[in-house]
Amino acid sequence: MSDTQAFIEEAVSLLGSRGFTTDPELVTPWLTDWRGRYTGKAIGLASPSSTEETAAFVRLCARHGVPIVPQGGNSGMSGGATPDESGAQVLLSLRRMDAIRELDTRARQVTCDAGVILQTLHEAAAAERMRFPLTLGGKGSATIGGLISTNAGGTQVLRHGTMRAQVLGIEAVLADGSVFDALTPLKKDNRGFDLKQMLIGSEGTLGIVTSATLRLLPEIGERMVAWVGLPTIGAARELLLHCGDVAGDMLEGFEVLPAHCLEAVIAHLPDARAPLAGNHAWHALIELVGTADAEDAVRAAAEKMLAEAFEKDLLEDAVLAANEAQADAFWLLRDSIAPAERAIGPAMQHDISVPVAAMAKFVEEASPQVEAKFPGTRAVGFGHLGDGNIHFHVLAPAGASRGEWEADEGKRVSAFVHDLVDDFGGSISAEHGIGQVKRDELGRLGDPVALAMMRSVKQALDPDGLLNPGKLVPLAKDHATA
Missing domain, CATH: 3.30.70.2190 (Alpha-Beta Plaits)
Structure with a gap:
């Protein structure tokens, strides 16, 4: 029996036939990212129904040395939830973990599993005359775990902040299968590092978010x-x-x-x-x-x-x-x-931010520069003016082939846009995460000290590199790919 077959049999024994499958009809729909840029392969699809099952499955993967790609609603914009083409990784879906454990209107908070859909949370809060103050276009598919893992933003950041500001407590499974339990919210807690904040925005590279306690607000009158x-x-x-x-x-x-x-x-x-x-x-x-x-x-x-x-x-x-x-x-x-622009044809989408006061100037200056350097393209910027987050799309010239243009000239377009962002003191990722789309660009433009700290944290928490490999954390420069 091959090592892979042994792993599959143990996974099925642990999670059951519903919890682990290698059926291509069930696995294939989750192997391509929302934008259609990346398609990978996977040993199978794991769908645990609880934190305990998730922890046990992670321990199984650690024992067999199988890399894990966590996935929520698969609606991310940066390819952060797509496996590579090796076929050696396993998809870990949190979608079966969709319970709202407790909704406390007096405390104005809710505790829910990572697989809860954002729109479902909105509806549950509304039924209690409360609301969760974060929304976005993909609310019908985005999950709470995915939103936390990417520190999602949306259209209400101007007043309420990103997902980071909504998280009061968190539960996560670490690379060795141990469970970090910090669900209980405390206004003051000075016991060292705020570890939940380190997990928020880590894109599944440091731990797998399984549940969270989130803040609620009174309903809108x-x-x-x-x-x-x-x-x-x-x-x-x-x-x-x-x-x-x-x-x-x-x-x-x-x-x-x-x-x-x-x-x-x-x-x-x-x-x-x-x-x-x-x-x-x-x-x-x-x-x-x-x-x-x-x-x-x-x-x-x-x-x-x-x-x-x-x-x-x-x-x-x-x-x-x-x-x-x-x-x-x-x-x-x-x-x-976003879907309307995608329907037009090939484009490079950039989720960027600059200081709020400079956003208008950036769009006014960057658009003509991009169009002059890459004839035939069209640069359009839109987004959250109040928080400086620009969705800066560069549409390909007429007749460009989808897939080919993005892989060739599109990459040069993105590098040029990111250089402009860097000149403005901005960020190449405002709310969509780094994933695999921007990992190398982060390595090229990121602060060397900050990148070294990220690599050190990754090495400490995931020494075997099994959690979402190839995402977010850039390789050291002497190992970086072109």
Whole structure:
């Protein structure tokens, strides 16, 4: 019996036929990343139903020296949950671990398993007149474990912060199969390093998140959503400052997108239409929210905010959503940008950040530089203006072959964009993680001291390199691949 066959038989014995499978029909759909850039092979697909089963399976992998690729909803943007092509790795899915263990409205917190879908958590919180203050376009597939492992952002970071800010406690299985249990939230805890923060954003390279305690907020009593037409992204920056002055903590979202993105979405969604008449080079989507006792204040703030913006010539046109259905329709336009752009053809997508005050300047300067250096391309930037996170897409020239262009000229495009980001003192990954897409670029541009610290932590917690190998942590320079 081969070592691989022995491992498979032990895995089936441990997890059962439902918990471990090598059936190609069940495994294959999970071998390609959401963007379709990477397709790997795997010994099989493990789907434990509890933390105890996860720990036992990790110990089995450690004994056999089998590398593990943890996977949540497989909706990541950086290839961080896709195995390599060797066929020697195993996929570990947390999707069966989907229990909401406890939802405490008085403590304003919820404890849930890693496989809980974000939208499911939203619905569970809403049923108790609470809300979880993080959302994104992939909420119907993204899991809590994946969101924690990538320190996801989304459209509410302006007010509430990234996933890191939502995590009160965490449970994770380490590379040796031991369980790190820090689910109980403490306001103060000075017993050394904050180890849960080290696991957040580590993309499964240091431990496998199995459960978390998350903060909740009271449900929204009123929200006002506005769609605004603008001449430039610089004007959007001035409008953002104005909105912050008028609305204060009520300002929850401020998204910007160029006309090209809106046009792509309208072409992509059969029933979509532009919220405003006329042509505008840029658009902003603004959301104000308040609790049940502040409904009148939210509406008054929104009306005042837009009226004064008109008076100050900060915008060209604007409309307030008349009801919840229209507000949702506005947000659907924003959330559909990524699939709409993908449908157009090959593109290099860059999830980057620069200092908030420099975001408008970056887009204004970087777009023409990219288009001049790579003739035929089109550079479009959109995203979370309030936190400096730009989704900077560079569309391939007409007629470019999907797959070939990204692997050739696309790589040079990304290196050029990342150099521009570095010149602005920014980050090549704002909210999507590093995965395998940006690992080598992180090695090229990252601070040598920070990279050495990352490698040391990885070596200490996963000395055999079995947890999500080839992701996030760059190889040492003398071993780096070109």
